[in-house]
Amino acid sequence: MYQVIARKYRPQRFSDVVSQDHVKQTISNAIQQNRIGHGYIFSGPRGTGKTTMARILAMCLNCTDGPSSNPDPDDPVCKEIAAGSTIDVIEIDAASNRRIDDIRELRESVRYRPARDRFKIFIIDEAHQITTDAFNALLKTLEEPPEWVVFILCTTEPQAIPATIHSRCQSFQFRTVDLDQVVDRLRWICGQEGVEADDDALVAIALAGDGSIRDSESTLDQAIASCGAKLDADAVRDLLGAIPSEVSERILRALKEGDAPAMLDVVDRSFREGRHSQQFIGELCRQFRNLMVMKIAGPETKLVAAGSSERGRAEKVLADFSQEDLSRYTQILLDLYRELQHATQARFRMELGLLKLVYAGRLRPLEEVIAELGGSSAPTGGRQRFQGDSGTRPTRSSAAVRPPSATAPKTAPEPVVKQPKKDRPAPSATTTAPVDGSLKARLLEALRDAGEDFAADALDHGAVDESDSGGIVRPSPMDRTTIELCWSSIDAAAKIAGIGPIKLGEDSAERSPAVALPEAGESTAANGLPETESEAAKRALADPDVQAFQERLPGQIREIRNLREYSS
Numbered sequence: 001m002y003q004v005i006a007r008k009y010r011p012q013r014f015s016d017v018v019s020q021d022h023v024k025q026t027i028s029n030a031i032q033q034n035r036i037g038h039g040y041i042f043s044g045p046r047g048t049g050k051t052t053m054a055r056i057l058a059m060c061l062n063c064t065d066g067p068s069s070n071p072d073p074d075d076p077v078c079k080e081i082a083a084g085s086t087i088d089v090i091e092i093d094a095a096s097n098r099r100i101d102d103i104r105e106l107r108e109s110v111r112y113r114p115a116r117d118r119f120k121i122f123i124i125d126e127a128h129q130i131t132t133d134a135f136n137a138l139l140k141t142l143e144e145p146p147e148w149v150v151f152i153l154c155t156t157e158p159q160a161i162p163a164t165i166h167s168r169c170q171s172f173q174f175r176t177v178d179l180d181q182v183v184d185r186l187r188w189i190c191g192q193e194g195v196e197a198d199d200d201a202l203v204a205i206a207l208a209g210d211g212s213i214r215d216s217e218s219t220l221d222q223a224i225a226s227c228g229a230k231l232d233a234d235a236v237r238d239l240l241g242a243i244p245s246e247v248s249e250r251i252l253r254a255l256k257e258g259d260a261p262a263m264l265d266v267v268d269r270s271f272r273e274g275r276h277s278q279q280f281i282g283e284l285c286r287q288f289r290n291l292m293v294m295k296i297a298g299p300e301t302k303l304v305a306a307g308s309s310e311r312g313r314a315e316k317v318l319a320d321f322s323q324e325d326l327s328r329y330t331q332i333l334l335d336l337y338r339e340l341q342h343a344t345q346a347r348f349r350m351e352l353g354l355l356k357l358v359y360a361g362r363l364r365p366l367e368e369v370i371a372e373l374g375g376s377s378a379p380t381g382g383r384q385r386f387q388g389d390s391g392t393r394p395t396r397s398s399a400a401v402r403p404p405s406a407t408a409p410k411t412a413p414e415p416v417v418k419q420p421k422k423d424r425p426a427p428s429a430t431t432t433a434p435v436d437g438s439l440k441a442r443l444l445e446a447l448r449d450a451g452e453d454f455a456a457d458a459l460d461h462g463a464v465d466e467s468d469s470g471g472i473v474r475p476s477p478m479d480r481t482t483i484e485l486c487w488s489s490i491d492a493a494a495k496i497a498g499i500g501p502i503k504l505g506e507d508s509a510e511r512s513p514a515v516a517l518p519e520a521g522e523s524t525a526a527n528g529l530p531e532t533e534s535e536a537a538k539r540a541l542a543d544p545d546v547q548a549f550q551e552r553l554p555g556q557i558r559e560i561r562n563l564r565e566y567s568s
Ligand SMILES: Nc1ncnc2c1ncn2[C@@H]1O[C@H](COP(=O)(O)OP(=O)(O)O)[C@@H](O)[C@H]1O
Pocket: 005, 006, 007, 008, 009, 010, 011, 016, 017, 018, 019, 020, 045, 046, 047, 048, 049, 050, 051, 052, 053, 154, 185, 213, 214, 215, 217
Protein backbone atom coordinates (compact mmCIF):
# COMPACT_ATOMS: atom_id res chain seq x y z
CA MET A 1 0.00 0.00 0.00
CA TYR A 2 1.22 3.48 -0.79
CA GLN A 3 2.49 5.34 2.24
CA VAL A 4 2.71 9.11 2.12
CA ILE A 5 6.21 10.58 2.26
CA ALA A 6 5.68 12.25 5.66
CA ARG A 7 4.95 8.85 7.26
CA LYS A 8 7.39 6.82 5.22
CA TYR A 9 10.28 9.04 6.21
CA ARG A 10 9.56 9.57 9.88
CA PRO A 11 12.98 9.53 11.58
CA GLN A 12 13.64 6.52 13.79
CA ARG A 13 16.66 7.83 15.67
CA PHE A 14 17.99 11.13 16.92
CA SER A 15 20.57 11.43 14.19
CA ASP A 16 17.85 11.30 11.51
CA VAL A 17 15.94 14.21 13.00
CA VAL A 18 16.67 17.43 11.16
CA SER A 19 17.51 20.48 13.28
CA GLN A 20 16.24 20.55 16.92
CA ASP A 21 19.80 19.87 18.12
CA HIS A 22 19.13 21.36 21.55
CA VAL A 23 16.36 18.83 22.19
CA LYS A 24 18.30 15.85 20.83
CA GLN A 25 21.37 16.71 22.88
CA THR A 26 19.59 17.29 26.17
CA ILE A 27 17.45 14.19 25.96
CA SER A 28 20.25 11.86 24.94
CA ASN A 29 22.44 13.24 27.77
CA ALA A 30 19.63 12.68 30.24
CA ILE A 31 19.25 9.07 29.09
CA GLN A 32 22.99 8.43 29.28
CA GLN A 33 23.05 9.81 32.81
CA ASN A 34 19.92 7.90 33.71
CA ARG A 35 18.12 11.07 34.69
CA ILE A 36 14.80 10.32 33.11
CA GLY A 37 11.97 12.69 33.93
CA HIS A 38 8.35 11.69 34.29
CA GLY A 39 6.84 14.60 32.44
CA TYR A 40 7.93 16.27 29.21
CA ILE A 41 6.35 19.04 27.21
CA PHE A 42 7.35 19.24 23.54
CA SER A 43 6.07 22.47 22.09
CA GLY A 44 6.57 24.21 18.76
CA PRO A 45 5.13 24.72 15.29
CA ARG A 46 3.43 21.84 13.52
CA GLY A 47 5.46 19.35 11.55
CA THR A 48 8.78 20.09 13.21
CA GLY A 49 9.31 16.71 14.90
CA LYS A 50 7.48 16.70 18.24
CA THR A 51 5.59 13.43 17.83
CA THR A 52 8.60 11.96 16.07
CA MET A 53 10.87 12.86 18.96
CA ALA A 54 8.33 11.56 21.50
CA ARG A 55 8.39 8.19 19.75
CA ILE A 56 12.17 8.15 19.59
CA LEU A 57 12.28 8.91 23.31
CA ALA A 58 9.87 6.00 23.87
CA MET A 59 12.20 3.76 21.85
CA CYS A 60 15.19 4.93 23.87
CA LEU A 61 13.43 4.10 27.13
CA ASN A 62 11.84 0.79 26.20
CA CYS A 63 14.26 -0.79 23.72
CA THR A 64 15.34 -4.31 24.52
CA ASP A 65 18.81 -3.49 25.86
CA GLY A 66 17.94 -0.01 27.09
CA PRO A 67 17.48 2.51 28.20
CA SER A 68 19.81 3.69 25.49
CA SER A 69 20.29 7.00 23.74
CA ASN A 70 20.97 5.18 20.51
CA PRO A 71 18.47 2.36 20.15
CA ASP A 72 18.57 0.03 17.17
CA PRO A 73 15.58 0.78 14.90
CA ASP A 74 15.54 -2.95 14.01
CA ASP A 75 14.98 -3.89 17.59
CA PRO A 76 11.53 -5.59 17.76
CA VAL A 77 10.30 -3.22 20.49
CA CYS A 78 11.38 -0.18 18.45
CA LYS A 79 9.65 -1.58 15.40
CA GLU A 80 6.44 -1.99 17.38
CA ILE A 81 6.71 1.56 18.68
CA ALA A 82 7.29 2.87 15.16
CA ALA A 83 4.24 0.97 13.97
CA GLY A 84 2.22 2.20 16.94
CA SER A 85 1.34 -1.34 17.96
CA THR A 86 2.93 -1.71 21.37
CA ILE A 87 0.70 -1.84 24.37
CA ASP A 88 3.00 0.11 26.68
CA VAL A 89 3.34 3.21 24.54
CA ILE A 90 -0.05 4.82 24.50
CA GLU A 91 -0.69 7.64 22.05
CA ILE A 92 -3.64 9.79 22.94
CA ASP A 93 -5.09 12.44 20.70
CA ALA A 94 -6.17 15.10 23.15
CA ALA A 95 -8.29 16.78 20.50
CA SER A 96 -10.81 13.97 20.83
CA ASN A 97 -10.05 12.80 24.40
CA ARG A 98 -10.04 16.06 26.21
CA ARG A 99 -12.71 15.65 28.82
CA ILE A 100 -12.37 14.80 32.47
CA ASP A 101 -13.75 11.28 32.02
CA ASP A 102 -11.03 10.50 29.50
CA ILE A 103 -8.37 11.71 31.91
CA ARG A 104 -9.89 9.71 34.78
CA GLU A 105 -9.60 6.65 32.62
CA LEU A 106 -6.01 7.55 31.88
CA ARG A 107 -5.29 7.98 35.58
CA GLU A 108 -6.74 4.58 36.21
CA SER A 109 -4.46 2.96 33.68
CA VAL A 110 -1.40 4.77 35.11
CA ARG A 111 -1.77 2.76 38.31
CA TYR A 112 -0.98 -0.51 36.57
CA ARG A 113 2.54 -1.53 35.70
CA PRO A 114 3.59 -1.81 32.07
CA ALA A 115 2.44 -5.04 30.49
CA ARG A 116 5.80 -5.98 29.08
CA ASP A 117 8.30 -3.17 28.73
CA ARG A 118 10.25 -1.01 31.14
CA PHE A 119 8.06 2.09 31.05
CA LYS A 120 4.47 2.91 30.41
CA ILE A 121 4.68 5.93 28.16
CA PHE A 122 1.78 8.27 27.42
CA ILE A 123 2.24 10.48 24.39
CA ILE A 124 -0.50 13.10 24.50
CA ASP A 125 -0.77 14.94 21.19
CA GLU A 126 -2.44 18.35 20.90
CA ALA A 127 -2.24 18.55 24.70
CA HIS A 128 -3.46 22.17 24.75
CA GLN A 129 -6.93 20.85 23.90
CA ILE A 130 -7.37 19.23 27.32
CA THR A 131 -9.97 21.04 29.42
CA THR A 132 -9.04 22.79 32.65
CA ASP A 133 -10.85 20.23 34.80
CA ALA A 134 -9.12 17.44 33.02
CA PHE A 135 -5.74 19.12 33.54
CA ASN A 136 -6.51 19.46 37.23
CA ALA A 137 -7.29 15.79 37.41
CA LEU A 138 -3.90 15.11 35.89
CA LEU A 139 -1.94 17.26 38.33
CA LYS A 140 -1.69 14.75 41.14
CA THR A 141 -0.58 12.02 38.78
CA LEU A 142 2.09 14.25 37.30
CA GLU A 143 3.34 15.35 40.70
CA GLU A 144 3.80 11.89 42.15
CA PRO A 145 3.74 9.49 39.25
CA PRO A 146 4.47 5.80 39.68
CA GLU A 147 8.12 5.14 38.79
CA TRP A 148 7.18 3.34 35.56
CA VAL A 149 5.23 6.22 34.01
CA VAL A 150 6.45 8.84 31.55
CA PHE A 151 4.17 11.54 30.10
CA ILE A 152 5.08 13.37 26.93
CA LEU A 153 2.74 16.24 26.12
CA CYS A 154 3.02 17.57 22.57
CA THR A 155 1.49 20.92 21.71
CA THR A 156 1.59 23.79 19.28
CA GLU A 157 0.25 26.14 21.97
CA PRO A 158 2.32 25.83 25.13
CA GLN A 159 0.76 28.99 26.56
CA ALA A 160 -2.58 27.14 26.74
CA ILE A 161 -1.14 24.59 29.15
CA PRO A 162 -1.59 25.64 32.80
CA ALA A 163 1.49 26.80 34.68
CA THR A 164 0.85 24.10 37.28
CA ILE A 165 1.43 21.46 34.60
CA HIS A 166 4.45 23.30 33.16
CA SER A 167 6.12 23.39 36.52
CA ARG A 168 5.91 19.61 36.86
CA CYS A 169 7.41 18.89 33.46
CA GLN A 170 10.60 19.49 31.50
CA SER A 171 9.86 21.78 28.60
CA PHE A 172 11.44 21.64 25.15
CA GLN A 173 10.74 24.16 22.45
CA PHE A 174 10.92 22.90 18.89
CA ARG A 175 11.81 25.40 16.20
CA THR A 176 10.82 25.90 12.61
CA VAL A 177 13.44 24.40 10.37
CA ASP A 178 15.76 26.55 8.23
CA LEU A 179 15.02 26.62 4.53
CA ASP A 180 18.40 25.07 3.65
CA GLN A 181 17.82 22.16 5.97
CA VAL A 182 14.34 21.52 4.62
CA VAL A 183 15.69 21.63 1.07
CA ASP A 184 18.45 19.16 2.00
CA ARG A 185 15.88 16.83 3.49
CA LEU A 186 13.64 17.08 0.41
CA ARG A 187 16.63 16.45 -1.85
CA TRP A 188 17.51 13.37 0.14
CA ILE A 189 13.93 12.07 -0.04
CA CYS A 190 13.83 12.69 -3.80
CA GLY A 191 17.03 10.65 -4.07
CA GLN A 192 15.41 7.79 -2.17
CA GLU A 193 12.30 8.00 -4.34
CA GLY A 194 14.22 8.21 -7.63
CA VAL A 195 12.77 11.63 -8.39
CA GLU A 196 14.84 14.20 -10.22
CA ALA A 197 14.26 17.71 -8.93
CA ASP A 198 16.01 20.99 -9.61
CA ASP A 199 17.02 23.09 -6.64
CA ASP A 200 14.61 25.92 -7.37
CA ALA A 201 11.71 23.48 -7.38
CA LEU A 202 12.73 22.19 -3.96
CA VAL A 203 13.16 25.74 -2.67
CA ALA A 204 9.65 26.62 -3.88
CA ILE A 205 8.27 23.56 -2.08
CA ALA A 206 10.17 24.30 1.11
CA LEU A 207 9.06 27.95 1.05
CA ALA A 208 5.45 26.80 0.83
CA GLY A 209 6.11 24.62 3.89
CA ASP A 210 7.13 27.67 5.92
CA GLY A 211 9.60 25.86 8.15
CA SER A 212 7.46 22.77 8.69
CA ILE A 213 9.02 19.55 7.42
CA ARG A 214 5.73 17.71 7.35
CA ASP A 215 4.05 20.42 5.30
CA SER A 216 6.99 20.46 2.90
CA GLU A 217 6.88 16.70 2.57
CA SER A 218 3.15 16.76 1.87
CA THR A 219 3.71 19.37 -0.82
CA LEU A 220 6.48 17.24 -2.29
CA ASP A 221 4.02 14.34 -2.49
CA GLN A 222 1.58 16.57 -4.33
CA ALA A 223 4.29 17.84 -6.70
CA ILE A 224 5.43 14.32 -7.55
CA ALA A 225 1.82 13.28 -8.14
CA SER A 226 1.38 16.22 -10.49
CA CYS A 227 4.73 16.40 -12.28
CA GLY A 228 5.95 12.81 -12.17
CA ALA A 229 9.56 11.80 -11.64
CA LYS A 230 11.01 15.11 -12.78
CA LEU A 231 10.24 18.29 -10.88
CA ASP A 232 11.03 21.56 -12.57
CA ALA A 233 10.76 24.91 -10.84
CA ASP A 234 8.17 26.59 -13.04
CA ALA A 235 5.79 23.64 -13.01
CA VAL A 236 6.07 23.42 -9.23
CA ARG A 237 5.57 27.17 -8.75
CA ASP A 238 2.56 26.95 -11.00
CA LEU A 239 1.17 24.10 -8.96
CA LEU A 240 1.66 26.06 -5.74
CA GLY A 241 0.21 29.25 -7.15
CA ALA A 242 3.56 30.94 -6.42
CA ILE A 243 4.78 33.92 -8.45
CA PRO A 244 6.92 32.79 -11.40
CA SER A 245 10.39 34.31 -11.14
CA GLU A 246 9.90 36.03 -14.48
CA VAL A 247 6.91 37.94 -13.05
CA SER A 248 8.92 39.01 -9.98
CA GLU A 249 11.56 40.31 -12.35
CA ARG A 250 8.98 42.27 -14.36
CA ILE A 251 7.63 43.89 -11.23
CA LEU A 252 11.08 44.95 -10.14
CA ARG A 253 11.85 46.31 -13.58
CA ALA A 254 8.57 48.26 -13.66
CA LEU A 255 9.45 49.81 -10.30
CA LYS A 256 12.95 50.67 -11.35
CA GLU A 257 11.78 52.31 -14.54
CA GLY A 258 8.65 53.88 -13.05
CA ASP A 259 6.70 51.96 -15.68
CA ALA A 260 3.05 52.11 -14.63
CA PRO A 261 1.62 50.44 -17.76
CA ALA A 262 3.90 47.43 -17.21
CA MET A 263 2.61 47.15 -13.66
CA LEU A 264 -1.00 47.16 -14.86
CA ASP A 265 -0.03 44.43 -17.26
CA VAL A 266 1.25 42.32 -14.37
CA VAL A 267 -2.14 42.64 -12.66
CA ASP A 268 -3.95 41.77 -15.86
CA ARG A 269 -1.85 38.69 -16.38
CA SER A 270 -2.26 37.51 -12.83
CA PHE A 271 -6.04 37.74 -13.18
CA ARG A 272 -6.05 36.02 -16.53
CA GLU A 273 -4.03 33.19 -15.04
CA GLY A 274 -6.56 32.92 -12.25
CA ARG A 275 -4.17 33.62 -9.41
CA HIS A 276 -5.50 34.24 -5.94
CA SER A 277 -4.91 37.96 -5.50
CA GLN A 278 -4.24 37.99 -1.77
CA GLN A 279 -1.88 35.05 -2.02
CA PHE A 280 -0.08 36.80 -4.86
CA ILE A 281 0.36 40.00 -2.85
CA GLY A 282 1.35 37.98 0.24
CA GLU A 283 4.13 36.34 -1.74
CA LEU A 284 5.20 39.69 -3.16
CA CYS A 285 5.27 41.05 0.36
CA ARG A 286 7.56 38.25 1.40
CA GLN A 287 9.89 38.95 -1.51
CA PHE A 288 10.08 42.69 -0.77
CA ARG A 289 10.58 42.05 2.91
CA ASN A 290 13.47 39.78 1.93
CA LEU A 291 14.91 42.46 -0.34
CA MET A 292 14.68 45.00 2.45
CA VAL A 293 16.44 42.69 4.91
CA MET A 294 19.10 41.81 2.33
CA LYS A 295 19.65 45.50 1.64
CA ILE A 296 20.26 46.04 5.35
CA ALA A 297 22.06 42.84 6.28
CA GLY A 298 23.66 41.84 2.98
CA PRO A 299 22.47 39.35 0.35
CA GLU A 300 23.89 36.35 2.17
CA THR A 301 22.06 37.02 5.40
CA LYS A 302 20.50 34.15 7.30
CA LEU A 303 17.61 36.40 8.24
CA VAL A 304 15.77 35.62 5.06
CA ALA A 305 14.45 32.30 3.82
CA ALA A 306 15.30 32.48 0.15
CA GLY A 307 16.71 30.12 -2.42
CA SER A 308 19.79 30.78 -4.50
CA SER A 309 17.78 32.09 -7.45
CA GLU A 310 15.93 34.63 -5.28
CA ARG A 311 19.23 35.68 -3.73
CA GLY A 312 20.83 35.97 -7.14
CA ARG A 313 17.98 38.12 -8.39
CA ALA A 314 18.20 40.25 -5.25
CA GLU A 315 21.91 40.83 -5.72
CA LYS A 316 21.24 42.21 -9.18
CA VAL A 317 18.52 44.65 -8.14
CA LEU A 318 19.53 45.74 -4.64
CA ALA A 319 21.58 48.63 -5.96
CA ASP A 320 18.53 50.00 -7.79
CA PHE A 321 16.54 50.62 -4.63
CA SER A 322 17.24 52.45 -1.43
CA GLN A 323 16.40 51.05 1.96
CA GLU A 324 13.58 53.59 2.28
CA ASP A 325 12.17 52.55 -1.08
CA LEU A 326 12.09 48.92 -0.03
CA SER A 327 10.52 49.55 3.35
CA ARG A 328 7.93 51.80 1.71
CA TYR A 329 7.13 49.11 -0.86
CA THR A 330 6.81 46.47 1.83
CA GLN A 331 4.49 48.68 3.86
CA ILE A 332 2.27 49.41 0.87
CA LEU A 333 2.10 45.71 0.03
CA LEU A 334 1.22 44.82 3.62
CA ASP A 335 -1.61 47.36 3.53
CA LEU A 336 -2.77 45.97 0.22
CA TYR A 337 -2.64 42.43 1.59
CA ARG A 338 -4.84 43.48 4.50
CA GLU A 339 -7.26 45.26 2.19
CA LEU A 340 -7.61 42.23 -0.01
CA GLN A 341 -8.74 40.16 2.97
CA HIS A 342 -12.38 41.16 2.60
CA ALA A 343 -12.13 42.99 -0.63
CA THR A 344 -14.67 43.12 -3.26
CA GLN A 345 -13.19 44.60 -6.43
CA ALA A 346 -9.91 42.80 -5.85
CA ARG A 347 -8.67 43.72 -9.29
CA PHE A 348 -9.11 47.46 -8.82
CA ARG A 349 -7.50 47.35 -5.43
CA MET A 350 -4.58 45.44 -6.79
CA GLU A 351 -4.15 47.88 -9.65
CA LEU A 352 -4.29 50.84 -7.31
CA GLY A 353 -1.96 49.23 -4.81
CA LEU A 354 0.65 48.31 -7.38
CA LEU A 355 0.46 51.74 -9.02
CA LYS A 356 1.04 53.20 -5.59
CA LEU A 357 4.26 51.18 -5.53
CA VAL A 358 5.37 52.76 -8.79
CA TYR A 359 4.61 56.25 -7.50
CA ALA A 360 6.14 55.56 -4.11
CA GLY A 361 9.47 55.02 -5.85
CA ARG A 362 9.29 58.60 -7.08
CA LEU A 363 8.86 60.16 -3.69
CA ARG A 364 11.61 61.60 -1.61
CA PRO A 365 11.91 60.82 2.06
CA LEU A 366 10.15 63.58 4.00
CA GLU A 367 13.09 63.85 6.40
CA GLU A 368 15.29 64.80 3.50
CA VAL A 369 12.94 67.53 2.30
CA ILE A 370 12.57 68.91 5.80
CA ALA A 371 16.31 68.82 6.34
CA GLU A 372 16.76 70.79 3.16
CA LEU A 373 14.09 73.29 4.08
CA GLY A 374 15.66 73.77 7.47
CA GLY A 375 19.15 74.02 5.98
CA SER A 376 20.23 76.28 3.18
CA SER A 377 19.48 75.17 -0.35
CA ALA A 378 20.31 72.14 -2.42
CA PRO A 379 21.39 68.97 -0.65
CA THR A 380 25.10 68.73 -0.30
CA GLY A 381 27.04 65.56 -1.04
CA GLY A 382 25.66 62.11 -0.20
CA ARG A 383 22.50 60.86 -1.75
CA GLN A 384 20.66 63.34 -3.87
CA ARG A 385 17.12 62.30 -4.61
CA PHE A 386 14.50 64.23 -6.34
CA GLN A 387 10.85 63.59 -6.70
CA GLY A 388 10.62 61.35 -9.72
CA ASP A 389 14.10 60.05 -9.17
CA SER A 390 15.17 57.05 -7.19
CA GLY A 391 18.65 58.46 -6.76
CA THR A 392 20.09 55.19 -7.89
CA ARG A 393 18.43 54.72 -11.24
CA PRO A 394 21.03 54.93 -13.90
CA THR A 395 18.68 56.53 -16.45
CA ARG A 396 17.76 59.37 -14.21
CA SER A 397 20.09 60.02 -11.36
CA SER A 398 22.71 62.33 -12.69
CA ALA A 399 20.52 63.88 -15.36
CA ALA A 400 17.79 64.77 -12.92
CA VAL A 401 20.06 66.17 -10.30
CA ARG A 402 22.16 68.39 -12.45
CA PRO A 403 22.69 68.82 -16.15
CA PRO A 404 25.69 67.07 -17.66
CA SER A 405 28.76 69.26 -17.43
CA ALA A 406 28.96 69.77 -21.19
CA THR A 407 25.65 71.60 -21.27
CA ALA A 408 25.63 72.90 -17.73
CA PRO A 409 25.60 76.63 -17.30
CA LYS A 410 28.50 77.95 -15.32
CA THR A 411 26.14 79.95 -13.17
CA ALA A 412 24.05 78.26 -10.48
CA PRO A 413 20.55 77.32 -11.61
CA GLU A 414 18.17 80.19 -11.12
CA PRO A 415 15.84 79.82 -8.15
CA VAL A 416 12.17 79.32 -8.94
CA VAL A 417 10.95 82.14 -6.73
CA LYS A 418 12.19 85.34 -8.19
CA GLN A 419 13.33 88.75 -7.27
CA PRO A 420 10.91 91.55 -8.11
CA LYS A 421 10.84 91.89 -11.86
CA LYS A 422 12.57 95.24 -12.00
CA ASP A 423 15.52 93.92 -9.96
CA ARG A 424 15.78 90.66 -11.80
CA PRO A 425 19.36 89.90 -12.80
CA ALA A 426 20.23 89.45 -16.42
CA PRO A 427 18.93 86.08 -17.55
CA SER A 428 21.41 83.25 -17.26
CA ALA A 429 22.75 81.21 -20.12
CA THR A 430 20.09 78.64 -19.43
CA THR A 431 17.18 80.97 -19.92
CA THR A 432 18.53 82.60 -23.04
CA ALA A 433 19.17 79.40 -24.93
CA PRO A 434 17.99 79.74 -28.51
CA VAL A 435 14.42 78.67 -28.93
CA ASP A 436 13.74 76.24 -31.70
CA GLY A 437 10.44 74.45 -31.64
CA SER A 438 7.73 75.13 -29.08
CA LEU A 439 8.57 74.95 -25.40
CA LYS A 440 6.31 71.97 -25.05
CA ALA A 441 7.97 70.09 -27.90
CA ARG A 442 11.42 70.73 -26.43
CA LEU A 443 10.34 69.71 -22.98
CA LEU A 444 8.72 66.55 -24.29
CA GLU A 445 11.85 65.66 -26.21
CA ALA A 446 14.09 66.18 -23.19
CA LEU A 447 11.78 64.08 -21.05
CA ARG A 448 11.68 61.24 -23.54
CA ASP A 449 15.47 61.38 -23.91
CA ALA A 450 15.73 60.97 -20.16
CA GLY A 451 13.47 57.90 -20.35
CA GLU A 452 10.65 59.74 -18.59
CA ASP A 453 7.93 58.58 -20.94
CA PHE A 454 5.35 58.46 -18.21
CA ALA A 455 5.88 62.11 -17.33
CA ALA A 456 6.03 63.02 -21.00
CA ASP A 457 2.66 61.36 -21.70
CA ALA A 458 1.08 63.34 -18.90
CA LEU A 459 2.67 66.57 -20.05
CA ASP A 460 1.57 65.97 -23.60
CA HIS A 461 -2.09 66.33 -22.64
CA GLY A 462 -1.52 69.82 -21.24
CA ALA A 463 0.18 73.01 -22.38
CA VAL A 464 3.49 74.73 -21.73
CA ASP A 465 3.37 78.52 -21.95
CA GLU A 466 6.31 80.84 -22.17
CA SER A 467 7.01 83.20 -19.31
CA ASP A 468 9.63 85.89 -18.75
CA SER A 469 11.93 83.61 -16.86
CA GLY A 470 11.18 80.24 -18.43
CA GLY A 471 7.95 78.34 -18.76
CA ILE A 472 4.67 77.60 -17.10
CA VAL A 473 3.38 74.07 -17.24
CA ARG A 474 -0.38 73.86 -17.41
CA PRO A 475 -1.42 70.26 -16.96
CA SER A 476 -4.74 68.89 -18.06
CA PRO A 477 -6.89 68.50 -14.94
CA MET A 478 -6.68 64.71 -15.25
CA ASP A 479 -2.91 64.76 -15.23
CA ARG A 480 -2.21 67.26 -12.48
CA THR A 481 -1.37 64.63 -9.87
CA THR A 482 0.93 62.79 -12.22
CA ILE A 483 2.66 66.01 -13.18
CA GLU A 484 3.09 66.89 -9.51
CA LEU A 485 4.53 63.46 -8.81
CA CYS A 486 6.95 63.76 -11.70
CA TRP A 487 7.72 67.42 -11.14
CA SER A 488 11.40 67.20 -10.43
CA SER A 489 11.98 65.14 -13.58
CA ILE A 490 10.12 67.74 -15.61
CA ASP A 491 12.02 70.51 -13.88
CA ALA A 492 15.33 68.84 -14.62
CA ALA A 493 14.31 68.22 -18.23
CA ALA A 494 13.43 71.91 -18.62
CA LYS A 495 16.92 72.87 -17.50
CA ILE A 496 18.52 70.38 -19.85
CA ALA A 497 16.36 71.64 -22.73
CA GLY A 498 17.58 75.16 -21.99
CA ILE A 499 14.10 76.38 -21.10
CA GLY A 500 15.15 77.50 -17.67
CA PRO A 501 13.07 77.54 -14.52
CA ILE A 502 9.53 76.36 -14.96
CA LYS A 503 6.52 76.68 -12.74
CA LEU A 504 3.40 74.67 -12.32
CA GLY A 505 0.46 76.77 -13.38
CA GLU A 506 -3.26 76.35 -13.47
CA ASP A 507 -4.87 73.51 -15.35
CA SER A 508 -4.75 74.05 -19.08
CA ALA A 509 -8.49 73.59 -19.47
CA GLU A 510 -9.62 75.93 -16.73
CA ARG A 511 -7.47 78.99 -16.23
CA SER A 512 -9.22 81.20 -13.77
CA PRO A 513 -7.94 84.21 -11.91
CA ALA A 514 -9.28 82.74 -8.66
CA VAL A 515 -6.22 80.57 -8.05
CA ALA A 516 -4.35 81.88 -5.08
CA LEU A 517 -0.84 81.43 -6.32
CA PRO A 518 0.64 83.70 -8.92
CA GLU A 519 2.71 82.53 -11.84
CA ALA A 520 6.16 83.88 -12.39
CA GLY A 521 6.15 86.56 -15.01
CA GLU A 522 2.45 87.28 -14.77
CA SER A 523 2.80 89.91 -12.16
CA THR A 524 4.59 93.12 -11.78
CA ALA A 525 5.23 93.07 -8.07
CA ALA A 526 7.69 91.34 -5.71
CA ASN A 527 7.63 87.55 -5.82
CA GLY A 528 5.44 87.62 -8.86
CA LEU A 529 2.33 88.50 -6.84
CA PRO A 530 -0.29 90.56 -8.62
CA GLU A 531 -0.45 94.04 -7.19
CA THR A 532 -3.92 93.36 -5.85
CA GLU A 533 -2.79 90.58 -3.50
CA SER A 534 -2.56 91.40 0.13
CA GLU A 535 0.66 92.62 1.65
CA ALA A 536 0.63 89.69 4.04
CA ALA A 537 0.60 87.18 1.19
CA LYS A 538 3.50 89.01 -0.39
CA ARG A 539 5.47 88.87 2.80
CA ALA A 540 4.65 85.21 3.27
CA LEU A 541 5.81 84.33 -0.20
CA ALA A 542 8.96 86.36 0.21
CA ASP A 543 10.00 84.33 3.21
CA PRO A 544 13.09 82.29 2.24
CA ASP A 545 11.73 79.12 3.87
CA VAL A 546 8.46 79.43 1.97
CA GLN A 547 10.41 80.01 -1.20
CA ALA A 548 12.48 76.93 -0.57
CA PHE A 549 9.32 74.94 0.08
CA GLN A 550 7.75 76.13 -3.15
CA GLU A 551 10.84 75.28 -5.07
CA ARG A 552 10.92 71.72 -3.84
CA LEU A 553 7.19 71.03 -3.72
CA PRO A 554 5.88 73.15 -6.53
CA GLY A 555 2.18 73.88 -6.61
CA GLN A 556 1.60 72.69 -3.07
CA ILE A 557 0.80 76.05 -1.49
CA ARG A 558 -2.95 76.22 -1.93
CA GLU A 559 -3.96 79.09 0.27
CA ILE A 560 -2.37 81.96 2.18
CA ARG A 561 -4.09 83.26 5.29
CA ASN A 562 -3.25 86.22 7.40
CA LEU A 563 -3.40 84.91 10.94
CA ARG A 564 -3.74 88.44 12.33
CA GLU A 565 -7.20 88.51 10.83
CA TYR A 566 -8.12 85.52 12.97
CA SER A 567 -6.69 86.72 16.24
CA SER A 568 -8.21 89.59 18.23
N1 LIG B 1 12.81 17.53 12.54
C1 LIG B 1 12.41 16.67 11.60
N2 LIG B 1 13.30 15.93 10.91
C2 LIG B 1 12.91 15.07 9.94
N3 LIG B 1 11.62 14.87 9.60
C3 LIG B 1 10.69 15.57 10.25
C4 LIG B 1 11.03 16.50 11.28
N4 LIG B 1 9.92 17.06 11.73
C5 LIG B 1 8.91 16.52 11.03
N5 LIG B 1 9.37 15.63 10.14
C6 LIG B 1 8.54 14.91 9.16
O1 LIG B 1 7.19 15.27 9.36
C7 LIG B 1 6.40 14.19 9.79
C8 LIG B 1 5.52 14.62 10.96
O2 LIG B 1 6.32 15.05 12.04
P1 LIG B 1 5.77 15.13 13.53
O3 LIG B 1 6.88 14.75 14.42
O4 LIG B 1 4.51 14.36 13.65
O5 LIG B 1 5.48 16.65 13.63
P2 LIG B 1 4.79 17.42 14.85
O6 LIG B 1 5.81 18.40 15.31
O7 LIG B 1 3.61 18.11 14.23
O8 LIG B 1 4.41 16.43 15.87
C9 LIG B 1 7.39 13.13 10.20
O9 LIG B 1 6.86 11.87 9.92
C10 LIG B 1 8.59 13.41 9.34
O10 LIG B 1 8.43 12.81 8.08
